Amino acid sequence: MTPEERRQLWQHMRTPVISLGLLMALLAINVILGATLPFHGVWMLEAAVVLCMVLVVLFLSMDVSHEAPLIRVFSMLGFFWVLILFTMTLTDYLAR
Amino acid sequence: MAEAVLVGIERAEHFESIDQQREAASLGMWAWLLTELLLFSGLFLIALILRIQHPAAVTLATTHLKFWIGAANTAVLICSSFTMSGAIGLSRLGWQRGMVGCMLATATLGTLFLGLKGFEYYQDYAEHMMRFLGQPYALAADQATRLFIDVYFITTALHGLHLITGVSILLVLTVMAGRPNFLAQHQNRIEIYGLYWHFIDLIWIIVFPVLYVLNR
Numbered sequence: 001m002t003p004e005e006r007r008q009l010w011q012h013m014r015t016p017v018i019s020l021g022l023l024m025a026l027l028a029i030n031v032i033l034g035a036t037l038p039f040h041g042v043w044m045l046e047a048a049v050v051l052c053m054v055l056v057v058l059f060l061s062m063d064v065s066h067e068a069p070l071i072r073v074f075s076m077l078g079f080f081w082v083l084i085l086f087t088m089t090l091t092d093y094l095a096r
Numbered sequence: 097m098a099e100a101v102l103v104g105i106e107r108a109e110h111f112e113s114i115d116q117q118r119e120a121a122s123l124g125m126w127a128w129l130l131t132e133l134l135l136f137s138g139l140f141l142i143a144l145i146l147r148i149q150h151p152a153a154v155t156l157a158t159t160h161l162k163f164w165i166g167a168a169n170t171a172v173l174i175c176s177s178f179t180m181s182g183a184i185g186l187s188r189l190g191w192q193r194g195m196v197g198c199m200l201a202t203a204t205l206g207t208l209f210l211g212l213k214g215f216e217y218y219q220d221y222a223e224h225m226m227r228f229l230g231q232p233y234a235l236a237a238d239q240a241t242r243l244f245i246d247v248y249f250i251t252t253a254l255h256g257l258h259l260i261t262g263v264s265i266l267l268v269l270t271v272m273a274g275r276p277n278f279l280a281q282h283q284n285r286i287e288i289y290g291l292y293w294h295f296i297d298l299i300w301i302i303v304f305p306v307l308y309v310l311n312r
Contacts, residue, residue, distance in 0.1 A: 057301060068119045094148065
């Protein structure tokens with residue numbers, strides 16, 4: 001592999017490598033939290049870690065930010081709809 | 097070392113341009129993925145409501161789930177997402193052999209996930225957790241646990257079905273991708289399929305904490 005080919009390869013693989021590193025690190029945090037349960041209400045931290053992992057997959061692996069504007073809006077609306085579903089249902093159950 | 101081939105998309109006659117064709121394919125895949133997201137979201141919501149309504153029963157049920165197999169499977173899928181991204185990156189460069197290698201690695205990791213899941217199901221069976229098979233239920237003393245265990249099997253089986261479909265399509269696509277001129281005419285297919293694979297990973301990234309981790 002020539003230096004130019006190596007440079008091209010790194011240019012195309014940099015984002016996937018960053019994504020892999022971030023996802024593995026976040027998974028390690030959640031596994032440690034799940035295995036040790038260090039404090040009461042740890043679920044809030046675990047949920048925040050999951051949210052970070054979802055954002056990493058969406059923006060780095062699935063590359064939403066580089067899609068056409070229509071696709072960006074469409075994908076974000078889909079997740080927004082799910083957010084409404086969760087918020088309204090959980091508000092009902094948690095307020096009972 | 098890397099023999100680059102021509103990369104491009106063959107324009108179908110009903111599209112005005114290659115860009116329009118690419119965007120239409122991407123939008124179509126996203127539309128389908130979002131319906132899938134809604135399907136799984138219903139199951140996640142049920143699991144969370146059960147945690148709110150029956151916290152003790154859910155905690156008892158989760159002690160029977162195989163936390164470390166779930167964690168290992170999450171790592172396997174994250175690695176498979178990386179190899180799929182590798183296939184996409186190499187397809188953009190026109191490095192066909194490397195791309196096919198990455199696709200095969202992705203299919204292998206997907207199969208490894210299914211193997212681990214099968215082993216987990218076998219252990220569940222041995223521990224009398226599969227009530228729906230007619231065997232005596234291990235947690236019969238606490239009937240509320242049944243609800244959560246049922247959601248666990250439905251969610252993981254549905255995800256497994258998506259993965260079996262994904263591996264099957266990937267293997268067919270790999271055979272097609274190994275042919276001459278594939279990248280010159282259909283590079284877009286690798287990108288579109290990659291969206292599906294990342295989505296399967298995304299769903300499991302949510303399944304693992306919702307079922308195995310939260311407030312164990």
